[in-house]
Amino acid sequence: MIEIPAAFARAKSADEGDRGRQWLAGLPGLVDDLLGRWNCTPDGDVLHGQVGIVVPVKHSSHGPCVLKVSFPHPGNIYEPDAYAAWSGRGAVMLHERDDESFAMLLERAHAQSLLGIADADEAVSVAGRLSRRLAIAAPAAMPCLAERACGWEKELRGAASELTRTLPPRAIDKAAATVREIGRAQPGLMVHGDFHGANILRADREPWLAVDPKGYAGDPAYDVRMVVAWRPLRLLGPRDLPGALRRGLDVFADSAELDPVRVRRWAQFHAVHASLWGRRHGFRTPGRKSRSDLITEFAERIVGPLTEMI
Secondary structure: OOOHHHHHHHHHHHHHHHHHHHHHHHHHHHHHHHHHOOOOHHHHHHHOOOOOOEEEEEOOEEEEEEEEOOOOHHOOOOOHHHHHOOOOOOOOOEEEEHHHHOOOEEEOOOOHHHHHOHHHHHHHHHHHHHHHHHOOOOOOOOEHHHHHHHHHHHHHHHHHOOOOOOHHHHHHHHHHHHHHHHOOOOOOOOEOOOOOOOOOHEEOOOEEEOOOOOOEEEEEEHHHHHHHHHHHHHOOOOHHHHHHHHHHHHHHHHHHHHOHHHHHHHHHHHHHHHHHHHHHOOOOOOHHHHHHHHHHHHHHHHHHHHHHOO
């Protein structure tokens, strides 16, 4: 049987309590069953993220793959549907799925992510081109981002009224206007939903492939989060940051063939939302509270420059 990484087991037990511990107890047996059912043999150390484990395997027909098993959660339901819709176009291939177990057999990509590229223009351009390839017509069953718009606006207003230290009213008003004006009427194209540098990996079949989608129907410009979450921007001082943000958004919009105005508006919304969310709830970074604080602080830093752009 596989050995579950200790850090993952601790985090899941802390996050999910008895339900998490029960799931962890059955996880080795579930993986063994899936390995046998899908004709796979383990081929490396067990890896993990925040919500699940990834077991490198070899498949009798598909070659190097990974077996991914996630903790059952509503946010993971449509991941296999997104992979199925893309069918390898810009994302790893889905070979097998067991939706009841939140398990998938996926094409294996490399460990190197887009975060390893030092040249910001190159990295953002890669992400933009990949976003363009992912923007196919969404299946009818895919959840729509537009349906979340009312909740977003209430969340923005609620956080702004409850927090003792909040963002400038103009920034919150601009983000709320984005939700009302372009958030409630979106095209029905595939949106990754968690598009950032760590979820874009080197691969063999194509130079870069996306992993870990949430899966939505909506506006591909929503996936501009990749730019505003770009880690090297955090090292820039206040004089350099606005220009770097503007350039990154322009490169992404051009590479993804998107309206630059929509790209900037979604970017500003993401920054405002991340700042308010971070102040109210923090970000899930098990054992790394300081990183959670850094994410919130950086979101606050970029709200002003992004608000001035729209």
